[in-house]
Amino acid sequence: MSFKAKTILLLILLSLVPYVVTMAFLGNAYRNDVENRLMEDMGHQLGITIDRLDQSLQALQNDIEFIASLDIMNDVLTGDLDRRIVNLLLLKKDDLALDGDFDVVDGSGLVVASTALDSIGSPFNGESFMQVPLFSTFNNDNIGALRVRYEMSNLTRYFANDGNFRYALLVSGERYPAQMQIADTLSVSGVIGLRPEIGIIFEQNRDFAFAVLDSFTRSFLIALAIGTLIISAIAFLAASYILRPILLLSSTARSIYKTHDYSQRVRVDRSDEIGNLASAFNAMIQGMQDLIARLKEEGENRLKLAQEKNRAETLQTLSNKLSKYLSPQIYESIFSGEKDVKLGSSRKKLTIFFSDIVNFTGTTDQMESEDLTALLNQYLREMTDIALRYGATVDKYIGDAIMIFFGDPHSRGVEEDALMCVEMSLSMQRRVRELQREWRAAGYTKPFVIRVGIHTGYCTVGNFGTESRMDYTIVGSAVNLASRIENTAEPGTVYISEDTYLLVREKFASLPVNKVTPKGISQPVQLYKVLMEEAAEGVQTLSQDGFQLQYQPELLTAESREQLRLVLEKITRESSP
Amino acid sequence: MRIVLLLLSIALVSVAEAAEYAVVVARNSPIEALDSERLRDIFLRRRSFEGGIPLVPINLLGEEAVRTQFESLVLQMDRGQINQYWVTSHFQGIKPPATQASLQSIKTFIERVDGAIGYLPISMVDDGLKVLHEF
Numbered sequence: 001m002s003f004k005a006k007t008i009l010l011l012i013l014l015s016l017v018p019y020v021v022t023m024a025f026l027g028n029a030y031r032n033d034v035e036n037r038l039m040e041d042m043g044h045q046l047g048i049t050i051d052r053l054d055q056s057l058q059a060l061q062n063d064i065e066f067i068a069s070l071d072i073m074n075d076v077l078t079g080d081l082d083r084r085i086v087n088l089l090l091l092k093k094d095d096l097a098l099d100g101d102f103d104v105v106d107g108s109g110l111v112v113a114s115t116a117l118d119s120i121g122s123p124f125n126g127e128s129f130m131q132v133p134l135f136s137t138f139n140n141d142n143i144g145a146l147r148v149r150y151e152m153s154n155l156t157r158y159f160a161n162d163g164n165f166r167y168a169l170l171v172s173g174e175r176y177p178a179q180m181q182i183a184d185t186l187s188v189s190g191v192i193g194l195r196p197e198i199g200i201i202f203e204q205n206r207d208f209a210f211a212v213l214d215s216f217t218r219s220f221l222i223a224l225a226i227g228t229l230i231i232s233a234i235a236f237l238a239a240s241y242i243l244r245p246i247l248l249l250s251s252t253a254r255s256i257y258k259t260h261d262y263s264q265r266v267r268v269d270r271s272d273e274i275g276n277l278a279s280a281f282n283a284m285i286q287g288m289q290d291l292i293a294r295l296k297e298e299g300e301n302r303l304k305l306a307q308e309k310n311r312a313e314t315l316q317t318l319s320n321k322l323s324k325y326l327s328p329q330i331y332e333s334i335f336s337g338e339k340d341v342k343l344g345s346s347r348k349k350l351t352i353f354f355s356d357i358v359n360f361t362g363t364t365d366q367m368e369s370e371d372l373t374a375l376l377n378q379y380l381r382e383m384t385d386i387a388l389r390y391g392a393t394v395d396k397y398i399g400d401a402i403m404i405f406f407g408d409p410h411s412r413g414v415e416e417d418a419l420m421c422v423e424m425s426l427s428m429q430r431r432v433r434e435l436q437r438e439w440r441a442a443g444y445t446k447p448f449v450i451r452v453g454i455h456t457g458y459c460t461v462g463n464f465g466t467e468s469r470m471d472y473t474i475v476g477s478a479v480n481l482a483s484r485i486e487n488t489a490e491p492g493t494v495y496i497s498e499d500t501y502l503l504v505r506e507k508f509a510s511l512p513v514n515k516v517t518p519k520g521i522s523q524p525v526q527l528y529k530v531l532m533e534e535a536a537e538g539v540q541t542l543s544q545d546g547f548q549l550q551y552q553p554e555l556l557t558a559e560s561r562e563q564l565r566l567v568l569e570k571i572t573r574e575s576s577p
Numbered sequence: 578m579r580i581v582l583l584l585l586s587i588a589l590v591s592v593a594e595a596a597e598y599a600v601v602v603a604r605n606s607p608i609e610a611l612d613s614e615r616l617r618d619i620f621l622r623r624r625s626f627e628g629g630i631p632l633v634p635i636n637l638l639g640e641e642a643v644r645t646q647f648e649s650l651v652l653q654m655d656r657g658q659i660n661q662y663w664v665t666s667h668f669q670g671i672k673p674p675a676t677q678a679s680l681q682s683i684k685t686f687i688e689r690v691d692g693a694i695g696y697l698p699i700s701m702v703d704d705g706l707k708v709l710h711e712f
Contacts, residue, residue: 074675078685082678136690138633138675 004243011235016228023220031213035186038209042188046202049167050190053155057194060148061130063092064102068132068146076104076112076134076144085113086120099151101126104134106144116149152176155198164208170199245274249281262289332409345462349414350407351421351454351500352479353392354486355383355428358449360400366446375439376400379448382435383428390424395473401486405474408461418456418503422530425452425494426508429532433492453486455497481518485527488516494530501528547571596711598643599699600651603687604707606630608694611709613651619694620652621662622671634674635686635695643680647696650712 001009067073072084080086089102093115104113105124114120129150136143152169156177159167169176170189185203192198207214245266252266262285268278322331357363357379364372380397387394387404391412395403404424406417432450439447457478463470481497489495501510510528517524551564600616602608608627611619618624620634637644640656648654654662663673677683680697687693688705702708 071675074686075677075682077690078677078682081682081685084678136633136675137672139631139692 003246004239007239007243008232008235011238012228012232015231015235019227020224023224027217027220031210034210034213038186038204039188042186042202042204046167046188046190046200049158049202050192050200052158053200054193056155056158057130057192060096060098060150061132061194063096064130064146064148065132067092067102068134069137071137073104073134073143073146074136074138076106077136079106080104080113080120083113086115086117089113089115098148099153100129100149103128103147103149104144105147107142112144155192164205166201166203168201168203170201171197242274245270245278249278252281256285262292345460345464347458348408348411348461349457350405350459350461350474350478351414351418351456352459352474352482353404353406353421353425353452353454354401354483355404355425355450355452356399356401356486358451358491360448363446363448367444371444375444375448379432379435382431386424386427386431390420390427392421392424403479405459405461408474414456415503418454418500419507421454421456422494422496422500422504422508425454426530426532428452429492429494449491451486451489451491452494453482453484453489453496454494454500455482455485456500456503457481457497477518481525484516484518485525488514488527490529493532496528496530498526498528501526504530597699598646598696598712599702599708600647600694600696600710600712601687601702601706601708602694603691604705606692606707608709609707613653613710613712616651616710617653620647620674622666622674631692633690633693635683635690635693636674636676637680637683637696638676638678641680643696643698646712651696651710 067088070088072088075082075085085104089104092098093102098115101115101119103111103116103119103124103126106112109123111119111122111124119126124147126147126149128147131145131147133142134144134146135141152171153176155169156167159177161167161177161179166179166185168179184206186206186209187201187203189199189201192200245268248266252264256262256264265282265285266278268275268282270278319331367375379400380402383402384394387402390406391410392404392406393408395405397403404421406421407414411417412420429450429452432448436447436449455478457476459474459476459478461474463472464475465471485495485497495513496504496510504510509531511531513527513529515524515526556564600611607630611627615624615627619627619632620636622634625631645656648656648659652659666672677686677695680701683695684697684701684706687695687697694709696712697706699708699711
């Protein structure tokens with residue numbers, strides 16, 4: 001049941017219940033009261049009627065007593081020869097309009113005189129309703145009796161009976177007048193004072209008695225029905241008035257739910273509690289609207305962030321992939337924003353490293369491509385790992401060759417860069433020797449042997465190419481020289497240019513080897529071969545301008561010592577002016 | 578008529594001087610004779626018993642000759658005196674004798690009621706009655 005229906009019902013109940021209860025109570029009480037009054041009235045009327053009947057009977061009694069006291073009654077003794085008694089009785093009967101007869105009976109029971117003339121002289125055989133004894137007036141002897149045969153019609157003639165009011169006498173269970181009893185009656189009863197054996201009933205048709213009240217009740221019910229209709233209508237209007245804003249609230253809320261249009265508002269035109277509710281509702285919707293706007297904004301921001309994050313992740317993934325093609329330093333330098341990815345370059349002094357596998361083509365021709373790829377990849381990976389460990393910038397792989405430089409994007413200083421580069425090269429050579437053993441163990445008969453060339457010089461470093469395809473690399477004659485030195489180097493060795501040598505000679509023992517003349521450079525360049533550490537164990541190196549002396553004291557014999565002394569004496573003599 | 582009869586009776590009494598009426602009781606009454614004095618006492622209800630027997634005097638109703646004769650000869654009073662007497666006696670509780678409307682009923686009454694005493698024409702006296710006094 002809807003709230004509206006409940007409210008209407010409640011209003012109707014509130015309005016009608018006291019009304020109905022009161023009217024029903026009063027109606028019932030009134031009905032009882034009416035009945036009581038009717039019964040009381042009927043009692044009064046019955047009393048009056050009983051009085052009249054009593055009076056009538058009393059009058060009859062008086063009459064016959066008077067008659068009995070008359071001298072005439074002495075005529076009983078003469079058998080009413082003179083018919084004085086009969087005449088008197090006839091007069092009296094006529095006078096009273098009696099239904100019945102007077103009889104004078106003598107002491108022997110014979111009817112001496114009677115208004116029923118036929119019965120004179122015969123024994124009395126009727127029913128005596130009333131009788132008085134007769135006494136002679138001269139000596140008070142009982143000489144007989146005066147009897148009255150009495151019909152109930154003498155009494156019922158006083159009754160003015162009709163369809164609605166009825167009097168009746170009840171004598172020994174007989175009803176006078178003999179009528180059908182009214183089905184539903186109000187009745188009162190009593191007895192006649194003089195003759196208690198005669199009961200009397202006064203009845204009234206209940207429908208007739210309550211006709212006025214019933215008519216009133218009908219009018220009341222009609223009024224009630226009309227009242228109910230009016231109250232219902234008022235209740236409906238009142239409920240509508242009360243609930244209109246609530247229904248409006250409800251429909252607005254539904255509309256907001258359906259359309260998601262939070263700009264809708266309920267019109268507030270009342271200042272009562274419901275008006276407050278509507279205002280509160282509006283405030284709530286306003287709050288929700290604001291909240292939703294904020295959430296939307298936030299959501300958009302988050303989406304943007306998520307998209308950016310997604311893009312960043314994509315970029316990260318991409319850059320991770322990309323990083324494999326770039327030296328970590330370059331990569332980091334670019335991705336940390338230290339360097340813009342744009343065409344441009346700078347000039348720097350770098351140490352450049354080149355390596356390649358000696359006779360790579362010849363070696364690889366005899367291998368299966370899978371083995372070759374595996375070997376080459378392992379080699380390049382191992383070498384790159386070492387390079388990265390030393391902070392090198394791996395510029396590119398050119399087939400089996402590797403190009404590496406130190407000094408950009410991070411530089412520890414030119415000398416340190418050169419030292420690192422040489423140390424790295426030696427590490428690589430050592431690692432390759434270890435790998436050679438592994439490869440041999442794995443069944444490769446001709447393991448790789450590498451050669452390394454290093455040069456320190458000024459290069460142009462930066463991004464080269466076009467806007468759509470760039471390459472971070474170094475260019476310059478120093479690069480070419482480094483490549484040339486590498487080509488010159490013996491397998492399994494590290495060759496360095498003089499420029500590099502000057503930077504690292506304190507730390508690494510090197511032997512001067514041949515000179516090369518790079519393209520475009522007029523003067524030949526002195527090359528040095530860096531001695532591997534294992535070979536230099538126990539070897540003492542003394543190096544000065546114009547000479548380099550290496551010796552191993554524990555292996556020196558007396559002969560070799562003498563030979564060394566002679567050589568040194570000769571050199572020092574020849575070179576002195 | 579009554580006046581004619583009355584006049585006739587007076588004429589007859591005066592002419593004949595012979596008794597025409599008798600005071601009677603029932604044949605079986607122990608009373609044998611009563612004089613006028615005694616009869617006057619009885620009919621004026623001054624005396625109720627005679628010889629230990631209660632007496633029931635009976636008058637003829639109306640102004641029949643026999644009654645007027647009885648009143649004038651026996652009671653020696655006219656109707657005015659008699660009425661006056663009964664009015665006075667009424668206050669003393671003495672009522673006049675019972676009456677009968679006809680001579681026949683007086684006869685019957687005397688025959689049937691013990692102690693009844695009345696007057697009738699002698700012609701009506703038969704074996705059932707006893708004459709106590711003639712007038």
